[in-house]
Amino acid sequence: MRISKAIVTVFGALFAxxxxxxxAHNPKVQDALLTKAARTQVARNNKALLGDDALRVAICGSSAPLPSPDRAKACVAxxxxxxVYIVxxxxxxxxxxxxWSLPLDQVGGVLLTHFHSDHxxxxxxxxxxxxxxxxAAPMPVYGGPGVEQVVAGFxxxxxxxxxxxxxxxxxxLLPSAAGTMIARPVIMPEGAGPRTAVVMDDGRxxxxxxxxxxxxxxxAYAYRFDYRGRSMVVTGDTTAWAPLVEASRGADVMVSEAMNREMVANLQKVTGESGRPRVSHIMHDIQSYHVSPTEAAAMANTAGVKLLVFYHLLPAPDNAVLRAVFTRGVDDVRKGRWDLSRDxxxxSLPVGSPDVLIGKVAD
Ligand SMILES: [Zn+2]
Ligand SMILES: [Zn+2]
Structure with missing residues (x-):
């Protein structure tokens, strides 16, 4: 009895x-599925992320130049x-x-930290x-002197x-006058101390x-965003840098680049031993001009930020072991929350609240 029941179940599953x-091979069914999928796709909308109820930050690229299968290179929305402002x-x-179906027609500006190709x-x-x-208008692109050349080239x-x-x-539909970019050079004032320049201020x-x-x-610039009592800083590429800490004081979130120096030194060694002297040379050179996860943790502590987010991960740690190695020592240094980002x-920083919420963009 049991055996025949099992046979019926197996045949039932087989027929299903x-x-x-x-x-799936029937054109009518295929067409119906296609229309359904298209409707779902078109209905997707992340417009609410641009609401005025919060300052929101999405990592649109979490890696540095070394390739990673599921990560774009440096980008913060x-x-x-x-x-939406794109750093x-x-x-x-x-x-x-x-x-993510972000309304890209609402780009308020692109802010370039510097002009390395991964940015x-x-x-x-x-x-x-x-x-x-x-x-409806040309896209403003802000950056240090040199941004004119980059924008003209693109x-x-x-x-x-x-x-x-x-x-x-x-x-x-597509007026050519709106299709270009306009360079907006950001010039730093002379003098010592944290050198900062206000890029825009519309009152909010x-x-x-x-x-x-x-x-x-x-x-090379970092950018700080202050919106209705909430604030965040994107570091761009930098060493541990006291003026940056000073200008980041009290921010809710610091999105910091991070290079694990030991991992890059290991790549330098291995590539050198494997007959790849050019790569080894570059792995040596890059170790001096980035910030490590533990150094970023110390910067975030001194600046008093609530949440430290690592991005521009060098090298991008794409499995649990590498993630553990990449963030080794961070818990010992960091006095507060931190997060290793993905794309x-x-x-989210709701207005009128001290909360810092960690989530994921719906896709
Ligand atoms: Zn970079
Ligand atoms: Zn760089």
Whole structure:
């Protein structure tokens, strides 16, 4: 009796599987599934992330130049008051912003920390997608002196593409005047102490550039966002740097780059021993101009930030063992919360509350 019941169950499952397989090969079923999937995709909308009820931060690129399968390179989206500000546009980061269905026509500006390729490589794509979504004016790109050259180069490289699209889809839909980027150089004042410059201040959102130390590369800036009593800092690339700590005081969140020096030194050694002297040379050179996770923890403590977030992970730790090695010693130093970000990590700072919430962008 039992055996026959089992046989019936097995045959039932087999027929169900065959039925599904048949359905999946039936054009009518395929079309219905396609329409359903398209409707679901189109209905997706993360517009609420831009609400004026909170300052929100999404990591749109959590890795540094060394490749990682599931991470774009440096990118942080800061959202509030109906706008999204993009700090750095690392390669593949626009793909994340689009997958999340963020309203890119509402880009308030791009803020470049410096001009290394892992921070600017997707600028052309970001501008193009924002324009295609309906941005009404050229996209402002802020950065230190040199930003004019970067922006002019991307504008030139994408000029033909914009001609095609305007001609194809009409100037009414895609006006060429709105399709370009405008460079907005941010000049630091002379003098000692933390060198800072206000990038914009509309009475609710204030963005301040902070000079950092990424020598021999410069200028290099961090950016601080203050919105209705909540605040966050993105460090960009820097060493542990006292003026940055000073200018970050009291921020709710510090999103800090992080390079594990021991892991990079190990890569230097292994590549040297394996007959790859060029890579080994570079692994040696980069150790001096980044901040380590424990150094970032000390900076966050002194600045009094509530949550320290690691991004621009060098090398990106993509399994549990590597994550443990990467963050070794952080708990011993850090007096407060910290988080190792992934692409899609979301940090929300509700207005009128001391809370710092950790989540994930819906995709
Ligand atoms: Zn970098
Ligand atoms: Zn850099």
């Amino acid at each position: 599987a065959l039925g599904l397989s048949f359905a 800061v959202m509030a008051g109906g706008k 750095d546009s690392g390669p593949e980061s626009t793909k994340n912003l689009m997958r 600017i490589g997707d600028l052309g794509e970001l501008n193009l997608q924002s324009w295609v979504q309906g941005r 504008n030139t490289a994408y000029a033909q593409d914009e001609v095609y699209r305007t001609a194809h889809h009409t100037a009414q 959102m204030k963005i301040t550039a902070i000079e950092t130390n990424h020598a021999p590369v410069g200028p 899609g990590s979301l940090y």
